[in-house]
Amino acid sequence: MTNPIDYDRYDRIRPIRWTGEALELLDQRALPFTVAFETCRSSDEVAAAIHALTVRGAPAIGIAAAWGVVLAAREVEAADGATAAAALAPAMQRLNAARPTAVNLAWALARMRRVLDAAGSDWREVLEREARAIETEDLAANRAMGRAGAALIEAGSGVLTHCNTGSLATAGFGTALGVIRAGVADGRIVRVFAGETRPWNQGARLTVWELQQDGIDATLIADAAASHLMKTGQVQWVIVGADRICANGDTANKIGTYQLAIAARHHGVKFMVVAPSSTVDMQTASGDLIEIEERDSAELLSHKGARTVAEGVRAWNPVFDVTPHELIDAIVTEQGVVERPDVAKMRAIFGG
Ligand code: MRU
Numbered sequence: 001m002t003n004p005i006d007y008d009r010y011d012r013i014r015p016i017r018w019t020g021e022a023l024e025l026l027d028q029r030a031l032p033f034t035v036a037f038e039t040c041r042s043s044d045e046v047a048a049a050i051h052a053l054t055v056r057g058a059p060a061i062g063i064a065a066a067w068g069v070v071l072a073a074r075e076v077e078a079a080d081g082a083t084a085a086a087a088l089a090p091a092m093q094r095l096n097a098a099r100p101t102a103v104n105l106a107w108a109l110a111r112m113r114r115v116l117d118a119a120g121s122d123w124r125e126v127l128e129r130e131a132r133a134i135e136t137e138d139l140a141a142n143r144a145m146g147r148a149g150a151a152l153i154e155a156g157s158g159v160l161t162h163c164n165t166g167s168l169a170t171a172g173f174g175t176a177l178g179v180i181r182a183g184v185a186d187g188r189i190v191r192v193f194a195g196e197t198r199p200w201n202q203g204a205r206l207t208v209w210e211l212q213q214d215g216i217d218a219t220l221i222a223d224a225a226a227s228h229l230m231k232t233g234q235v236q237w238v239i240v241g242a243d244r245i246c247a248n249g250d251t252a253n254k255i256g257t258y259q260l261a262i263a264a265r266h267h268g269v270k271f272m273v274v275a276p277s278s279t280v281d282m283q284t285a286s287g288d289l290i291e292i293e294e295r296d297s298a299e300l301l302s303h304k305g306a307r308t309v310a311e312g313v314r315a316w317n318p319v320f321d322v323t324p325h326e327l328i329d330a331i332v333t334e335q336g337v338v339e340r341p342d343v344a345k346m347r348a349i350f351g352g
Helices: 045-052 058-073 079-098 103-118 123-149 176-185 202-213 225-230 257-267 343-350
Strands: 015-020 023-026 038-039 157-161 187-197 219-222 237-240 242-248 251-254 271-273 320-323 332-333 336-339
Touching: 015 123, 015 225, 015 242, 023 058, 038 045, 045 058, 045 079, 058 079, 058 103, 058 123, 079 103, 079 123, 079 219, 079 225, 103 123, 103 237, 123 271, 123 320, 123 332, 123 336, 157 176, 157 225, 176 187, 176 202, 176 237, 187 202, 187 225, 219 225, 237 257, 251 257, 257 271, 336 343
Parallel strands: 157 187, 157 237, 187 219, 237 271, 271 332
Antiparallel strands: 015 023, 023 038, 242 251, 251 320, 332 336
């Protein structure tokens, strides 16, 4: 139970590569059957890749956007950081607008902006160092959260996860999937279930593939099978990531998370949210204030471009929902674990 985790054995995928000239993104639309990187040479190409879900997952979006700023800097001549900041503002706004719900995007851009404002003539190097730091810190946070989250789980447990929160969605190791990696490595987790995560199938296409690469056994279920699975007693924890955690602990995550939390409470299954502090938004008081991204209804009405639903049928496609803090047993971050979150407990760790 106290064995050190063999990170290399349980974490082999890297979705974001900075070559020094361009940003290479593992194309998550093509997985699992095609493993190919898309090359972005401008910040607008990065913004388009974020919008198209070539790169996805809250921390990965933030990291990609930070490298997007480094690319945007190639187009700008400026004597110091403050002058460069003014010139880069439109490109940064376009990056920020690529997706609305995950706060990591705005957080990473604000971090880039802060160092830029303070930089002198070496502002280009400063930007590159900051993007690298955002990436490196994310990986370290994930490993710390893996240990902290796994420590909450009793030996021999089964878990259910949702969406993809792994190496593909982060700098590496993952958030909820990092806890699962750590829990499997030290024998606490002996059964892993992953929901398909309709309509984009992050669970079916990405999570079970990612776990397979690392030799971790996982069983795929239809999203609709979750309550039935809980009733059978095979899972003791639902473990999910987050796109934004509010000041009171309300958590936005992939659509379907909220119903998992309700079902978990009904069945006496514990519910864990795992996210780095870059996902915590103490400026937003509660989940009602979060903008929920709605995507093209074609994601529901067709498959790989071929329509599967009768012509004329409309669809509504919100891609995130908010789980109220009352349904969350633990929020695990690299700065600490908040059990049964509320405003006071969140403030004690994150200030604000
Ligand atoms: O639409 P996506 O695939 O970007 O949504 C991803 C999620 O909802 C994840 O659970 C969340 O970003 C955490 S990823 C570590």
